Amino acid sequence: MDSSDCEPHLLRSLLVFKNTINQELIRSLHVYRLDEGKENEVEREFVLSASEPYVELPADPLLRLMKFPVSQVHEGHVNGCWVCIFAFQANCPPNFTCIPSILSVSRNLKLKSIPALANDLQMIFELSNKKPLQRSGEETCQGSNDNNHQLIRSSPILDLDLNSLPCPVPMSESSENQEIGRSLPGIMEKKKKRAPSEHVANIALSDLAKYFDLPIVEASRNLNVGLTVLKKKCREFGIPRWPHRKIKSLDGLIRDLQEETEIQQQENQAAALAVAKRQRMLENEKESIERKPFLEMKTETKKFRQDVFKRRHRARLLRSQGLSNSDN
Numbered sequence: 422m423d424s425s426d427c428e429p430h431l432l433r434s435l436l437v438f439k440n441t442i443n444q445e446l447i448r449s450l451h452v453y454r455l456d457e458g459k460e461n462e463v464e465r466e467f468v469l470s471a472s473e474p475y476v477e478l479p480a481d482p483l484l485r486l487m488k489f490p491v492s493q494v495h496e497g498h499v500n501g502c503w504v505c506i507f508a509f510q511a512n513c514p515p516n517f518t519c520i521p522s523i524l525s526v527s528r529n530l531k532l533k534s535i536p537a538l539a540n541d542l543q544m545i546f547e548l549s550n551k552k553p554l555q556r557s558g559e560e561t562c563q564g565s566n567d568n569n570h571q572l573i574r575s576s577p578i579l580d581l582d583l584n585s586l587p588c589p590v591p592m593s594e595s596s597e598n599q600e601i602g603r604s605l606p607g608i609m610e611k612k613k614k615r616a617p618s619e620h621v622a623n624i625a626l627s628d629l630a631k632y633f634d635l636p637i638v639e640a641s642r643n644l645n646v647g648l649t650v651l652k653k654k655c656r657e658f659g660i661p662r663w664p665h666r667k668i669k670s671l672d673g674l675i676r677d678l679q680e681e682t683e684i685q686q687q688e689n690q691a692a693a694l695a696v697a698k699r700q701r702m703l704e705n706e707k708e709s710i711e712r713k714p715f716l717e718m719k720t721e722t723k724k725f726r727q728d729v730f731k732r733r734h735r736a737r738l739l740r741s742q743g744l745s746n747s748d749n
Contacts, residue, residue: 433460433511434491435541437524438484438503441658441713444625445469448503449538450484452491462491467535469523471623474534497659499715504659509545521657522622529622616646626658630711634672637663664714670726671707671718675700677729699725 433452440446451463466480487500491510498505506521522528524542532539624644632640640663641651655663678700682693703722710716718726 435509436494437507439506441502475531477535499659506657633664634668636665660714675703
């Protein structure tokens with residue numbers, strides 16, 4: 422069943438997944454309500470090329486074979502090499518504030534070449550205009566009630582540039598920006614230019630991976646995007662937290678093992694081989710996290726890290742006791 426055969430209100434769910442290996446490959450799962458009350462699931466596959474028109478490919482049932490509950494899927498949900506970048510359920514309002522720019526009908530005109538997906542996205546957008554989204558007091562813009570703010574709140578969210586905020590910055594983000602301003606003196610004094618939408622849309626997972634070893638503030642500066650935009654791109658790729666701390670922790674453990682290997686080679690060859698094996702395991706785990714930053718550290722690695730912390734703590738205590746005895 423094509424979406425053109427359905428009334429707009431018969432679209433019950435729409436899930437859009439992006440392939441983490443081939444960034445141009447997109448799969449969508451459409452759920453339609455039929456007249457007799459039954460539901461029909463339609464799975465589609467598209468190639469969203471940066472240099473050529475978008476095309477729809479014949480799609481075998483891949484997502485449906487995974488048999489996950491459609492109503493419980495949200496942005497960032499991972500199934501194998503597929504990560505959900507947009508989730509719509511008819512019984513709850515869609516979150517247009519974090520929709521990827523590549524799926525924005527008003528900003529990405531190339532979507533018109535794949536009407537099977539574009540028409541359903543447009544249906545969702547029109548439904549959201551008929552039923553205005555209820556916003557909590559924290560999300561409602563504070564302060565002045567002038568006409569400009571009223572126009573911003575009443576305008577369709579999809580038509581706004583996602584690189585700019587639709588209302589004054591909330592207190593939490595304001596304090597965060599002040600902290601960034603203190604850590605980067607002179608930068609906040611100049612008025613920042615908004616990153617071009619094309620530049621933001623073309624940022625791939627491989628581009629982010631180049632800066633996983635840096636704090637997120639420095640990474641956003643090197644990518645020439647704002648901190649908020651970078652966090653949205655992370656959610657788009659299914660990265661719940663910037664992996665800088667995990668990478669830094671693994672680097673520290675690897676350095677410790679390198680030093681221990683040099684010591685063990687002089688004393689015990691078998692122990693040196695065991696240390697070298699542990700080092701290779703940590704290096705492989707680091708490479709895996711750089712490729713898939715949503716992965717958690719292995720339990721064995723966490724235990725090893727805890728042992729290293731305990732050894733360092735005991736060494737500091739022994740040094741401090743030695744210093745105090747020598748002073749006495």
